[in-house]
Amino acid sequence: MGSSGILAVFKLLRRNFGRRRVIKQKDAVGELIKTILSQNTSDRNSLRAYNNLKKRFKNWDALRRSGIAAIRREIRIAGLANIKAPRIKEALEEVKKRRGSLSLGFLRDLDAEGGCAFLRSIKGVGPKTAAVVLLFSFGKPIMPVDTHVYRVTRRLGLLDKKATREEAQDHFSAVVPEGLIYEFHLNLISHGREICIARNPRCGICNLKKLCKYYKDVIASLRSQ
Numbered sequence: 001m002g003s004s005g006i007l008a009v010f011k012l013l014r015r016n017f018g019r020r021r022v023i024k025q026k027d028a029v030g031e032l033i034k035t036i037l038s039q040n041t042s043d044r045n046s047l048r049a050y051n052n053l054k055k056r057f058k059n060w061d062a063l064r065r066s067g068i069a070a071i072r073r074e075i076r077i078a079g080l081a082n083i084k085a086p087r088i089k090e091a092l093e094e095v096k097k098r099r100g101s102l103s104l105g106f107l108r109d110l111d112a113e114g115g116c117a118f119l120r121s122i123k124g125v126g127p128k129t130a131a132v133v134l135l136f137s138f139g140k141p142i143m144p145v146d147t148h149v150y151r152v153t154r155r156l157g158l159l160d161k162k163a164t165r166e167e168a169q170d171h172f173s174a175v176v177p178e179g180l181i182y183e184f185h186l187n188l189i190s191h192g193r194e195i196c197i198a199r200n201p202r203c204g205i206c207n208l209k210k211l212c213k214y215y216k217d218v219i220a221s222l223r224s225q
């Protein structure tokens with residue numbers, strides 16, 4: 001499915017989930033922490049962990065200077081605390097060491113590629129985390145591909161079945177028109193959570209089915225039985 005297919009999907013998603021106005025998160029360091037916390041857990045639990053950190057530390061520099069055990073205690077609810085606590089601390093240490101202060105504001109002046117290269121050079125920061133920080137804090141044209149975006153776009157046939165998540169991120173960042181990336185990302189996630197769910201996609205009530213490769217394949221295989 002080419003870019004016309006992407007636009008057709010975009011329009012139907014907008015019909016289902018509405019327009020999304022870009023709301024830039026001003027605290028990019030907070031966004032980085034929040035995204036690390038969100039790895040392999042629900043939004044609800046990662047937000048609770050994030051709020052615990054905000055309550056416990058008076059600013060992110062205080063968190064950076066604290067011990068790993070104190071961070072671990074506050075983020076236990078988000079799971080994998082033994083991995084995430086040192087990952088957060090090390091990421092903050094790295095920003096401070098390289099930039100001289102705990103700020104990511106300089107990313108505003110870099111293009112998406114340069115920003116991504118900086119963030120990804122920090123240990124524990126993968127392509128999705130880097131893309132989330134750049135899109136949500138600075139409105140950079142880069143499309144984060146999380147588990148929902150990956151599953152839904154592959155089922156729809158917007159992606160080659162063999163494409164990795166990282167390749168998917170590069171592909172969508174290149175082909176989705178710049179001003180549509182934010183909304184496309186969020187509406188694909190809503191679609192993945194509510195309709196195109198992982199185990200049993202609700203194809204019967206899905207208005208994307210006329211565009212969907214997975215649906216066509218299922219129907220074709222039923223007819224051939």
Ligand code: SF4
Binds near residue numbers: 155213
């Ligand atoms: S038709 Fe089914 S598989 Fe295709 S997008 Fe809709 S819910 Fe997902």
